Amino acid sequence: MAEEAVRKKVKGDWKETAMKALFIVAAAAFIAALLVICAFIFVQSVPALKEVGVFEFLFSDKWNPGKGEFGIATMIVGSCYVTAGALVIGVPIGFLTAIFMARYCPRPLYRVLKPMTNILAGIPSIVYGYFGLRVIVPFIRDNFGGYGQSILACSIVLGVMILPTIISVSENSLRAVPKSYYEGALALGATKERAIFCTEVPAAKSGIMTSIILGLGRVIGETMAVVMICGNQTRFPDSILDGVRTLTANVVLEMSYVEMGSVHESALIATAAVLFVFILIITLLIALIRKSSR
Amino acid sequence: METETIKKSLTEREETQTDVAQIVSINRVSFADKLRAYMKRPFSFALLILVLIAAAVTVGAVAYVVLYALIQGIPHLKPSLFAWEWTTLNQSMLPALINTLLLAFFALLIAVPIGVFAAIFMVEYAKSTNAFVKIVRMAAETLAGIPSIVYGLFGMIFFVKLFGWGYCLLSGICTMAIMILPLIMRTTEEALKAVPDSFREGSFALGAGKLRTIFVIILPSAMPGIISGVILGLGRVVGETAALLYTAGSTCRVLGLMGDSRTLAVHMYLLANEGLHVGEAWATGVVLILLVVLINGLAEFVGNKLKKEYN
């Protein structure tokens, strides 16, 4: 009611209307930005898709720009492997660390641990790339054989990279669970672990899922760290010690060599478009999780 | 007699007090008790161990990455790396640093007003059931998820080629501005939501208009949150490589907005790329990490200030 009166009073004020319009324009800028990016990426990828054919482009395993063969099946598979590997390594560690930080960590230790995970989030991806190249790759090569530049190396580096995302989002959602859940479980005779894992974790399920999907988004879009350690071979891998090429690596590897306006350039932009579609799916997933948790 | 009874009652009280203390000590669980309890439930014990291992792995990973970068980089940190003028001999990072700060400043100059205004609209004006709001939120979330390499490609097609700006700081600035928009909006939205409704009601009750309420009451109250968002955006711009490689160029000089410019992360990439200046590249990496840690620390500090003010 009060707001209604105020609104009536200021109706004639042109400043209010002008600023409101400005705010709406600012919000609309987001939609405009998204549409423009979508339009340009998709329009620019049309020539390649026309030349090669959508089916051929997505499902052929031959990538040979010099001969006019453009098939990104190996890269889609590569991106999926690397993403899955990073999640297998990053999610359990991140999830358990989040539990540690939310429920086990003594206060003084928390004050050290929290900034530490934030540092991990702040390290630029190019530094991760060189770290992987100098430390992880030789380690794998010496211990497991092969090139070292492999799915495993990527998975480890990216698994570490997504730790802070998973930890902070999961921790927040765990902390948001009412204390009474935990206390109730303890009162019924559960051990601390049982109380946490059987009452609090299910209650924080949607937050934990969101953290995993956010991590997934980060892994699939990572470029500079991956391109140096993934091996970049355009073939299907046989084991996790084989190298693969991811979608992002394909773009960053060859973009600087293409002739402007060529099919090759368009094919690389189409690779980015496929990546874009993946991100759209992930965003939709997050939205769905939020909806179902409400 | 009287003193006797008093004494008696006192001792009685003491006794009951000791009783209470005993009860507490019965409830206290020693380490051995805990261990015994865990032995009865090995599954719980295994979980505890796993949680501890995971935390240790996390700490180990952080320590390893950071220490490795520091060990590789610090021996190569020389005063000549901060020379005013870049030459092929000193490979100074100062021009790249200045370019980075310029780029970050202007990118924020574009992104902050748009992001903050959009957040104001979303929180203060629109109802959350509005279809327009839903679309804007969806767009912001999608923008937040787009990988930086896609932004880089877009910047190259749009700003560098279509607008004909070429590889220059301005192309980089516009690309980065779009990239950090969703981050700024999201943090601002959260900061605005954290401002108690009583502030708004009080302001309206005193006869202030909506606009006045927003700019005089709400925005100042939400300022720490907004600033921490801005600083996070800054951190993202500073650490970005892939997108800038295709938009801002790679000349290591400060040439202004329309000049081809190299930022710190690109500088590190190019130094190491030909294998000629790997040591200097790590030194640049150290500066980069310190810069980002500093920026994030600042964000944390400002963010905590906000929490203290309202809790």
Added chain:
Amino acid sequence: MKKILMAILCVALACGIGAAAVGCGGNNGGENGEGSSAGQILLYTREDGSGTRDAFIELVGLEEMTDNAAVCNGTNVVLTSVGGAKGAIGYISLGSLNDTVKAVKIGGVEATAENIINDTYKLSRPFNVAYKAATLESNDTLKDFMQFISSKEGQKVIVDYGCVSETEDTAPAYVKPATAPTSEVKIGGSTSVGPLMEKLVEAYCKASGVASTKFTITQNGSGAGMTGAGDGSFDLGMASRAVKDDELAKGLTAKEIALDGIAIIVNKENTIDNLTLEQLKKIYNEEYSNWSELGA
């Protein structure tokens, strides 16, 4: 509910065990590695479109590069990989060679500047620049800069950088123009030529007195450099390979500024010192898979 929990726990357990295994593996790793991968040949190559790769494939006579070779996105990645892996072989620009790896002789000839000039070392490629004739006429700085590159001083910079100059002794000395040129020069292209170009620009600015701010050098790849020089977004394009015919057809004039050797590098512990081009071809065709077949 319980099943989900069990699933989570299983994954968590697996992770814990994995982490432990990695932690334990770190201590005794060195010894295990030697046995397993000493003899296997690990192929390292560069990305499609790279000038170094194009030149290597052409000179060695490879029809097709195997899909199994690891693709590195820069000289540094090749150097680091070959420096660390015992069975590795790769190729890099001679200017970037350092003592973390070993360069092998090709057909008994060592990779040195002299051997490249007298044409006994076969693996070399030109560093090219390309420009439009019209741009050269209208841009006085570029014209003067091109003169500097072919002068004695310019060629000396090239030699000092580690590249090969065929005309160092015969080139004329650089003459500073009477009035300092005023135009701006945008250079763009190959990341391999980039560092050399930076040196050249620096030396030129010193010799001629032109402000260094007149030059911009964008390192974005040979292809982008040639296209840019063609459409006018760069005044001078750099390429670490021969300029293609269809690029010349767009009105570009190419000029070779230096020769760069391609060094074939192996790990320092590898006993191989000498390879023939034929062997090299077979290695990259995967006809050999183990160093022992080559007598190492």
